[in-house]
Amino acid sequence: MPILEIDHLQKAYGETHILHDINISMEPGDFLVLVGPSGCGKSTLLNCIAGLEPITGGTIRIGGGDVTGVSPKDRDIAMVFQSYALYPTMSVARNITFGMQVRGVDKATQAAKLAEVARQLQIEPLLARKPGQLSGGQRQRVAMGRALVRDPKLFLFDEPLSNLDAKLRVSMRTEIKKLHQDLNASIVYVTHDQIEAMTLATKIVVMKGGVIQQIGTPAEIYNRPANMFVADFMGSPAMNLIPAQVRSEGGQTRIEIAREGAAPLVITDPVARELPSQIVLGVRPEDIHEATGSAHLPRLAQGAGGDVMIEIVEPAGADTFAVTHLGGKPVTARLRAESAVRARALFPLAFDLSKVSYFSPESGERLN
Amino acid sequence: MPILEIDHLQKAYGETHILHDINISMEPGDFLVLVGPSGCGKSTLLNCIAGLEPITGGTIRIGGGDVTGVSPKDRDIAMVFQSYALYPTMSVARNITFGMQVRGVDKATQAAKLAEVARQLQIEPLLARKPGQLSGGQRQRVAMGRALVRDPKLFLFDEPLSNLDAKLRVSMRTEIKKLHQDLNASIVYVTHDQIEAMTLATKIVVMKGGVIQQIGTPAEIYNRPANMFVADFMGSPAMNLIPAQVRSEGGQTRIEIAREGAAPLVITDPVARELPSQIVLGVRPEDIHEATGSAHLPRLAQGAGGDVMIEIVEPAGADTFAVTHLGGKPVTARLRAESAVRARALFPLAFDLSKVSYFSPESGERLN
Amino acid sequence: EPQAEVLHWWTSGGEARSVAVLQEQFAAEGGTWTDMPVAGGGGDAAMTALRARVLSGNAPTAVQLKGPAIQEWYEETGLADIGAVAEENGWEAVLPARIAEHMQCEGHWCAAPVNVHRVNWIWGNKQILDEHGIAMPTTWEEFNAAAEALKAAGVTPLAHGGQNWQDATVFETVVLGLGGPEFYQQALVDLDPEALTSDTMKQVFDQMRVIRGYVDDNFSGRDWNLATAMVMNGEAAFQIMGDWAKGEFLAAGKQPGVDFVCAETPGGGFLYNVDSFAFFNVDGDDRQQGQALLARLIMGEDFQKTFNLNKGSIPARTDVPLDEFDDCARQSAEAMKAGAEDGSLLPSYAHGMALRGGPAGAITDVVTAHFNSDMTSDEAVEQLANAVASAM
Amino acid sequence: MTSNTMLRWGLYAVLVLFALFYLMPLFVMLTTSLKSLEEIRTGSLLSLPRELTFAPWAEAWSSACAGTQCQGLRPFFWNSVLMAVPAVAISTVVGALNGYVFAQWRFRGANLFFAAILFGCFIPFQVVLLPMAQMLGLMGIAGTIPGLIFVHVIYGIGFTTLFFRNYYVTIPLELVRAAKVDGAGFFRIFFAIFLPLSLPIITVSVIWQFTQIWNDFLFGVSFSGPGSQPVTVALNNIVNSTTGVKAYNVDMAAAIIAAAPTLLVYVIAGKYFIRGLTAGSVKG
Amino acid sequence: MEWLERNVPKLVLAPSFVAILVFVYGFIAWTAWISLTRSRLMPRYEFEGIGQYERLFAAPRWDVAMHNLFVFGGLFIVISMVIGLMLAIFLDQRIRAEGVLRTVYLYPMALSLIVTGTAWKWILNPGLGIQATVRGWGFENFTFDWLIRPEMAIYTIVLAAVWQASGFVMALFLAGLRSVDTEIIRAAQVDGIPTHRIYSAIIIPTMAPIFLSAFIVLAHLAIKAFDLVIALTNGGPGYATDLPATYMYAMAFSRGDLGQAAASAMVMMMVIFAIVVPYLYSELRPRRDQ
Ligand SMILES: Nc1ncnc2c1ncn2[C@@H]1O[C@H](COP(=O)(O)OP(=O)(O)OP(=O)(O)O)[C@@H](O)[C@H]1O
Ligand SMILES: Nc1ncnc2c1ncn2[C@@H]1O[C@H](COP(=O)(O)OP(=O)(O)OP(=O)(O)O)[C@@H](O)[C@H]1O
Numbered sequence A, B: 001m002p003i004l005e006i007d008h009l010q011k012a013y014g015e016t017h018i019l020h021d022i023n024i025s026m027e028p029g030d031f032l033v034l035v036g037p038s039g040c041g042k043s044t045l046l047n048c049i050a051g052l053e054p055i056t057g058g059t060i061r062i063g064g065g066d067v068t069g070v071s072p073k074d075r076d077i078a079m080v081f082q083s084y085a086l087y088p089t090m091s092v093a094r095n096i097t098f099g100m101q102v103r104g105v106d107k108a109t110q111a112a113k114l115a116e117v118a119r120q121l122q123i124e125p126l127l128a129r130k131p132g133q134l135s136g137g138q139r140q141r142v143a144m145g146r147a148l149v150r151d152p153k154l155f156l157f158d159e160p161l162s163n164l165d166a167k168l169r170v171s172m173r174t175e176i177k178k179l180h181q182d183l184n185a186s187i188v189y190v191t192h193d194q195i196e197a198m199t200l201a202t203k204i205v206v207m208k209g210g211v212i213q214q215i216g217t218p219a220e221i222y223n224r225p226a227n228m229f230v231a232d233f234m235g236s237p238a239m240n241l242i243p244a245q246v247r248s249e250g251g252q253t254r255i256e257i258a259r260e261g262a263a264p265l266v267i268t269d270p271v272a273r274e275l276p277s278q279i280v281l282g283v284r285p286e287d288i289h290e291a292t293g294s295a296h297l298p299r300l301a302q303g304a305g306g307d308v309m310i311e312i313v314e315p316a317g318a319d320t321f322a323v324t325h326l327g328g329k330p331v332t333a334r335l336r337a338e339s340a341v342r343a344r345a346l347f348p349l350a351f352d353l354s355k356v357s358y359f360s361p362e363s364g365e366r367l368n
Numbered sequence C: 001e002p003q004a005e006v007l008h009w010w011t012s013g014g015e016a017r018s019v020a021v022l023q024e025q026f027a028a029e030g031g032t033w034t035d036m037p038v039a040g041g042g043g044d045a046a047m048t049a050l051r052a053r054v055l056s057g058n059a060p061t062a063v064q065l066k067g068p069a070i071q072e073w074y075e076e077t078g079l080a081d082i083g084a085v086a087e088e089n090g091w092e093a094v095l096p097a098r099i100a101e102h103m104q105c106e107g108h109w110c111a112a113p114v115n116v117h118r119v120n121w122i123w124g125n126k127q128i129l130d131e132h133g134i135a136m137p138t139t140w141e142e143f144n145a146a147a148e149a150l151k152a153a154g155v156t157p158l159a160h161g162g163q164n165w166q167d168a169t170v171f172e173t174v175v176l177g178l179g180g181p182e183f184y185q186q187a188l189v190d191l192d193p194e195a196l197t198s199d200t201m202k203q204v205f206d207q208m209r210v211i212r213g214y215v216d217d218n219f220s221g222r223d224w225n226l227a228t229a230m231v232m233n234g235e236a237a238f239q240i241m242g243d244w245a246k247g248e249f250l251a252a253g254k255q256p257g258v259d260f261v262c263a264e265t266p267g268g269g270f271l272y273n274v275d276s277f278a279f280f281n282v283d284g285d286d287r288q289q290g291q292a293l294l295a296r297l298i299m300g301e302d303f304q305k306t307f308n309l310n311k312g313s314i315p316a317r318t319d320v321p322l323d324e325f326d327d328c329a330r331q332s333a334e335a336m337k338a339g340a341e342d343g344s345l346l347p348s349y350a351h352g353m354a355l356r357g358g359p360a361g362a363i364t365d366v367v368t369a370h371f372n373s374d375m376t377s378d379e380a381v382e383q384l385a386n387a388v389a390s391a392m
Numbered sequence D: 001m002t003s004n005t006m007l008r009w010g011l012y013a014v015l016v017l018f019a020l021f022y023l024m025p026l027f028v029m030l031t032t033s034l035k036s037l038e039e040i041r042t043g044s045l046l047s048l049p050r051e052l053t054f055a056p057w058a059e060a061w062s063s064a065c066a067g068t069q070c071q072g073l074r075p076f077f078w079n080s081v082l083m084a085v086p087a088v089a090i091s092t093v094v095g096a097l098n099g100y101v102f103a104q105w106r107f108r109g110a111n112l113f114f115a116a117i118l119f120g121c122f123i124p125f126q127v128v129l130l131p132m133a134q135m136l137g138l139m140g141i142a143g144t145i146p147g148l149i150f151v152h153v154i155y156g157i158g159f160t161t162l163f164f165r166n167y168y169v170t171i172p173l174e175l176v177r178a179a180k181v182d183g184a185g186f187f188r189i190f191f192a193i194f195l196p197l198s199l200p201i202i203t204v205s206v207i208w209q210f211t212q213i214w215n216d217f218l219f220g221v222s223f224s225g226p227g228s229q230p231v232t233v234a235l236n237n238i239v240n241s242t243t244g245v246k247a248y249n250v251d252m253a254a255a256i257i258a259a260a261p262t263l264l265v266y267v268i269a270g271k272y273f274i275r276g277l278t279a280g281s282v283k284g
Numbered sequence E: 001m002e003w004l005e006r007n008v009p010k011l012v013l014a015p016s017f018v019a020i021l022v023f024v025y026g027f028i029a030w031t032a033w034i035s036l037t038r039s040r041l042m043p044r045y046e047f048e049g050i051g052q053y054e055r056l057f058a059a060p061r062w063d064v065a066m067h068n069l070f071v072f073g074g075l076f077i078v079i080s081m082v083i084g085l086m087l088a089i090f091l092d093q094r095i096r097a098e099g100v101l102r103t104v105y106l107y108p109m110a111l112s113l114i115v116t117g118t119a120w121k122w123i124l125n126p127g128l129g130i131q132a133t134v135r136g137w138g139f140e141n142f143t144f145d146w147l148i149r150p151e152m153a154i155y156t157i158v159l160a161a162v163w164q165a166s167g168f169v170m171a172l173f174l175a176g177l178r179s180v181d182t183e184i185i186r187a188a189q190v191d192g193i194p195t196h197r198i199y200s201a202i203i204i205p206t207m208a209p210i211f212l213s214a215f216i217v218l219a220h221l222a223i224k225a226f227d228l229v230i231a232l233t234n235g236g237p238g239y240a241t242d243l244p245a246t247y248m249y250a251m252a253f254s255r256g257d258l259g260q261a262a263a264s265a266m267v268m269m270m271v272i273f274a275i276v277v278p279y280l281y282s283e284l285r286p287r288r289d290q
């Protein structure tokens, strides 16, 4: 039985429709991550699940029971708010224990849980302070603490780590992961951090403008994006989306990419595919390699002047990003730091066609 | 003449000392990024620069003039607050133009600036709304807009992109970079996002517990961290810090690393160094390579069973992380995605000794 | 055991001491007195309270009520019949007919009078008058002449407090003085429209306008006792005010005939203001006994004397010996007796003895508006007639 | 800098001038209450007393006559306390709960009802006097202190509701949401979250209600019986004398005494005002 | 149980609802009925028609009262708001003696005009008060005699009313000023907004609910101004300072003309309705948006 089931959910503020026909089903123990551009309705969806915003249509079931119309306090959820929402008059410790106290948890358990959570979140020295005396990241951790001491059916996290530094973020991520695994907790999690999404999720929901674009495992989302929006949105730097022309040629697929001031590039996909003549080719930067001797990868350019003109080279720690222009679009390749690539020079690149996506330029939908 | 000069700045709330003897000098056109763990005093420092918090000691000079005691409105700064601090009764458009209006900027210029900023921040459809009707990320962008329409001596940004999704973040980053370059603006910027810090900064200030740990260019901070804290803090995953014993051996340095259940690993640094006998070896994950045939890199293990036991393998998109245990610490290596590394198997690894840092285990300070 | 809850507005100073006398006597006869004092606005506040009490079904046993209000209340809710007490004590014989009338509701006794104030007094500062060789005026012409002389000499002729009821007090003495008792009766008691619009009435307003000129600039809103103080202190020569003003003089240690003089207002006559208690219908023997006892005590010679000595007024009973009273009081008593015979004993409209609230208020509105503006006498007379007509 | 100092001096000058304006009547009352009757009758009303006398105060407190009782204001004080304290407490509690509902638990028609309550603030009390008397009679509490409490609570609710509602709407929505998710119910949220934030507005509400109720005369005079008259009625009885001699010094002393509790509330509550203000209004 | 819980908010409001319904609207209805009868000393319930209203509109005194209500109400509300806001803003500038000054400004609200009326009368009386004192200082031509000039007397009522209420308004505004989020004020300071603009454009607009409170409190005081008039002028000189409330009281309780009083009360309430309802509507309509 799904722990959370959302059926044809609609939400509007007056005339402004925020969420359109949302359908999500989530099994117990799932870690569902909501991602999407700012303002796409993630927080609103969480609020609807929590019962904090009345919904305009559809139903929400938590743990099998229809909760549409049930008050938040009876939904057995814990939530971390994007804006923290700490109780200003209460100390950090009381902020965290308040929920337990309301539920009548005994004093000893409260103290134990508080101590544990304070350790996890590294806020032990702050317990006696008021929220007004905390830094942004500290407030955020207190907000987390408030949720972590609970043992609800469902956790809702709204960008709970956005104000933490990288190290803390990693350790918090580990704590959340542990929570998920140890307690087999069910979690709905909003984040704009792709690494967070990728490493934590068992299921990712990509939203845009209040509409779900794709639901799938992190690998599915990353490797087989359902449409150009998802392809573009997930992954940083984003997937290269290159307009191309296609011709089927006896068991092979011939792909032609326009190039400014030079002959079109032609690549051959050894698999026969049913594609329209105009497509958009999606390839991740890390799937564009230096072509030297990697025989198992088809060469990008066939014929004489096959190497491409590199425009910008950006070294970034372990990697080097090389940018060229193909099909009228800048195309980024992610190369090893020790690569010999130079700006304003030709360089041989190869696409890993086994990982390439094809999209319809009109609908943006995936074709392969 | 430095645009911002901070001399022996002290800040305390009652008995709690938040900032200790801060000294920073910043030239016009500098992009100074403050990083540090949550609660280390970054926001407090910005507030002191802005004149929003009275300082307990020291002086602050902006554009040459001592501003200690000058009210914020006369300091000619623009600031983006961690908590947005939008004017709740004004529309988004008025939030952005209000400052200009007060300064008597003419209507046409106001409109032009507003239009430009709204485009940059992708908030055109929201201009008529009130802050209460915006999502978190939208609010944050409006807060940015308010600063961007100004032309102050100094910009102060307090985690301005924390609530934005990756794509938007990248494009905002570009806008900020453009602002910095086109206007030669001077910017103090707080972030916990290392990529942001690395790509934007001309100078990075690393803080911890109200004390500056290191000031330097991104490359200096990344490649030559001043102490173990900085080494550990910057970079994700963090630099591996491995306790080791050192012996100088005729123009070479012999480094011995303890290993559980096996003979110690011995590496030889071809450079002669003056090191104490106990050190901590710092090596970034991307400076640990697969040892196959890369002759220019010294092999990690010399002798027969030189390969190390890999404990965990974490594939992550373009990379694969491999974790082993050395000197009693987990050590992470960042390998290519196509690497053949397997968990619970031996694998040959090599350190890039040209990029290694040595630290004193007692003081934590850098030794080379 | 007799019970009495008494609603009254005699609350402070001499007044309160006077009621206390009654309470003592009541207690001495074995009764329980519950005091319910409500002062303010010449009894307005008490009337407000009374109405709330009656509506909540809890009327007090005795209420300080006077003039036509007694009959008005009788019509609304009925009043208790205390005829037995009156009969037994022969009230009929000792009260002036005109005053006895007020105490009766449709022929039966329903109220008991306590005292008689004379309203139409004029008080003078003896020293000033002597200095300027002025005698107490007996006609309004004399008054005007004296006032002119005083004014020329830099003395404020008339001390006056610009409150509605004080304006009305002056007005009614002028009506009586210029028009005589008969005219007064027609105009302010019978509300005869002809009298109200007559030339005499116009002359009255003319005289009011003249008097306005004899009053200092700062009279507005002044309390009557401050006006009295002006006379005492030699800042003004005259004041027209009821006999309670005497209390102020005496309290300041002034002697009648030595420091101040009292005289009837120009034109003479007697405008009375009679305080009385009315009895509401109540349940319970003890309370009805209380009413009877109270009525008897109020009309008792003893009480009438002590009370009025305290208060400065004269007994309503005509048979109380006046030896202990002062000259002014004796003068008042004589005038009352004379007035009862020649018909110049008249109810004061300004103090709610002549008319019910509505018409009285309507007249006061016009009088005070006239006095405090530059309204002509013709306009005033016209408004007077209209106001009275609409208030009927 | 100098123009800044000038500005500050100007500021203080304005503030002090206003302070003098506000203090003027109290000055007159105080000086008058300390003069002898003789001095009042002869001297200037606005001058300082030549000779201080405290006799009027003693008289006003314990021996001035209000009717046949000559015990000063003392006995009536207690009546007022018995009336004002419960009435203030009840109306503040009811107002706080109402305001909480209006601000954070909106339901259909809530705004209309709120407007209806507000409009109720404007009903002239003279209008309600007579029907209220009838109602009190029906309820059997006419002429008693509970009756007075009842009346004051009824006509105080409008204001207390208004105060609390307007204060509570400024509390961020997220706070209530967090508490709801924490499992707190209606009353729990009120007591744990809202009440601790309410000190400033409780102060305002208490000040307002206490002043209104303590100073009320109309209801006091109409709905009290013998033995339950509040101090304002007694004050009025002492001060108001239609045909008697006026003792201004006693009147003024009595007036100040009668007003003392409200003055005290202002001074004390004013202190909590600041405390409440500095403690509250932190965003979480 | 479920039902109970869902309806707790409504249940909490229920007693107030009933009370307001009966004791406000019920009584208004009662008054409306009385205004159509010929009740005099005590209520009578036989229907008579609109005669009371005809009489009311024919009465010159009522005209004066209504006119005074507008003059007095308008001036009083505006001046009190302006002074209250000004003092609040001034006191908000980290003033040394804030505690003392605030108490001084606030205390008049503690005193009923029944208490201070006499003092005011003396102060305003040209022969005793300010005028006499200032003339005593040698300024022979100083004149301040509003109290005794029928056309000016209403302004003395305004003066005393402002004296009484402006401090309370100040307190309301001060509380409002201090509850504005400090981050927002900081943002404005950094934006280089001069202090007066921070107040006028940012802080004051966020205090809209406080203005509602202040307006209601002041309007309530203005409309019910009764003690004030009784204590200060008792409606005089003449009836130049009569207000509808005093008119109504006079009719109901001194004149024994209840029907007339009820009619005047109804007219008064209609006027209040006409002024207050649009205001309430505009204040309450927009949904909360912070
Ligand atoms: N009013 C206060 N009283 C006492 N301590 C305070 C107060 N305000 C802040 N602090 C403390 O000062 C320290 C610095 O706070 P600051 O907001 O500058 O941190 P920060 O570096 O911006 O952190 P973050 O990245 O989490 O926003 C924190 O440890 C915080 O707890
Ligand atoms: N009261 C409101 N009236 C109208 N529109 C609103 C209101 N509140 C929010 N919105 C809009 O609803 C949309 C969804 O908001 P929501 O807060 O759910 O976004 P989000 O996905 O959480 O974004 P972010 O990542 O920036 O927090 C936004 O476009 C926002 O502008």
Ligand SMILES: [Mg+2]
Pocket: A042, A043, A044, A082, A158, B135, B136, B137
């Ligand atoms: Mg959000």
Ligand SMILES: [Mg+2]
Pocket: A135, A136, A137, B042, B043, B044, B082, B158
């Ligand atoms: Mg911060």
